[in-house]
Amino acid sequence: xxxxxxxxGIAAGKSVAARRLTELGAVVVDSDALAREAVAAGSPGxxxxxxxxxxxxxxxxxxxxxxxxxxVVFADPERRARLNAVVHPIVRxxxxxxxxxxxxxxxxxxxxxxxxxxxxxxxxxxxxVLVVVQAPAVLRVERLVRLRGMAREQAEAxxxxxxxxxxxxxxxxxxxxxxxxxxxxxxxxDQLWERLRSERADELAAEVP
Numbered sequence: 001x002x003x004x005x006x007x008x009g010i011a012a013g014k015s016v017a018a019r020r021l022t023e024l025g026a027v028v029v030d031s032d033a034l035a036r037e038a039v040a041a042g043s044p045g046x047x048x049x050x051x052x053x054x055x056x057x058x059x060x061x062x063x064x065x066x067x068x069x070x071x072v073v074f075a076d077p078e079r080r081a082r083l084n085a086v087v088h089p090i091v092r093x094x095x096x097x098x099x100x101x102x103x104x105x106x107x108x109x110x111x112x113x114x115x116x117x118x119x120x121x122x123x124x125x126x127x128x129v130l131v132v133v134q135a136p137a138v139l140r141v142e143r144l145v146r147l148r149g150m151a152r153e154q155a156e157a158x159x160x161x162x163x164x165x166x167x168x169x170x171x172x173x174x175x176x177x178x179x180x181x182x183x184x185x186x187x188x189x190d191q192l193w194e195r196l197r198s199e200r201a202d203e204l205a206a207e208v209p
Contacts, residue, residue, distance in 0.1 A: 001103045002110045002196060005126070007118035007168065008133030010158050011143040013178030013185050017133050018114045020189040026110040027102040029095050031117075038090035039064050048086045053079070074157050088121060110196060119163040124171040131192065132168045133185070135178035 004026070008014035022028045038045040041063045049057060049064065057069045073080040095113060102109045115123065124130055135143075137159050144155035169175060176188045 001099075001107060002129070002200060003099070003127050004110060004112040004196070005118050005123065005130040006112050006114045006133070007116060007130070008176075008178060009135065009137065009140050009162050009165065009168070010116065011140040011147070012133045012135040013176070013182070014114065014116070014133045016178075016182050016185050017131070017176055017189050018112065020186045021110075021112050021193070024190070024193045026112045026193075027098075028112045028114055029098045031091055031095065031113065031115040034091045034094045034098075035087055037094060038087050045086060045090050049083065052082055052086060074154075074161055077161075080161065084117075084121075108200060110200070117162065119168050119171060129173045129196070130171055131174045131176060132172035133176045133178045134165065134169065134172075137165060139179060 004021075006014060006018060006021070006028075008017075018028050018030065037043075039049055040046065041061075046064055049069070053069065053072060057065050057072070059065045069083070073083050099111050099113075102111050113127065115121070118124065118130075140159055141152065141155045144150045144158065145152050148155075150158070174192060176185060176192070178185055
């Protein structure tokens with residue numbers, strides 16, 4: 001099994017890369033999806049979040065109000081750290097379960113862990129290959145404003161809350177350029193996949209007595 005870490009700043013193009021890897025046959029473990037599962041209605045994780053931040057982060061239906069919570073944690077690094085302390089251990093457990101299930105089905109599986117905060121959470125050294133989708137911070141802010149309708153101040157806060165471009169590039173084994181079109185990025189992912197396929201073939205050949 002190949003364990004690949006995939007990360008990149010918000011709006012850099014990481015989701016495009018993850019979708020293409022799924023299409024090519026990788027098992028993508030989406031940490032954002034697991035984070036939503038970790039705080040689903042009725043879950044112990046959501047109970048802990050409410051204990052930390054109060055009932056104001058819940059909707060009338062009892063679900064997590066993500067916008068309300070974001071307004072709290074992105075304005076206060078200490079409170080953001082408290083949220084991460086609740087959610088991240090649950091996400092890591094769920095990710096380990098997904099990886100184990102993939103390995104049980106196919107020992108040659110390529111498991112890609114899609115983790116927005118991979119660098120920030122100190123996981124850079126835990127993967128065979130660490131892939132960073134890179135686009136400059138100023139471009140990512142523009143995309144958040146133009147494509148997601150965020151206020152510029154909110155977009156800048158989201159970008160500033162993450163690792164810097166330099167921090168991600170310092171630990172990258174592979175850098176995918178996210179400045180261009182989606183098609184350009186998918187083509188780069190295809191090239192990466194061919195490299196991974198070749199490495200898998202070499203490893204399997206080496207195991208044959």
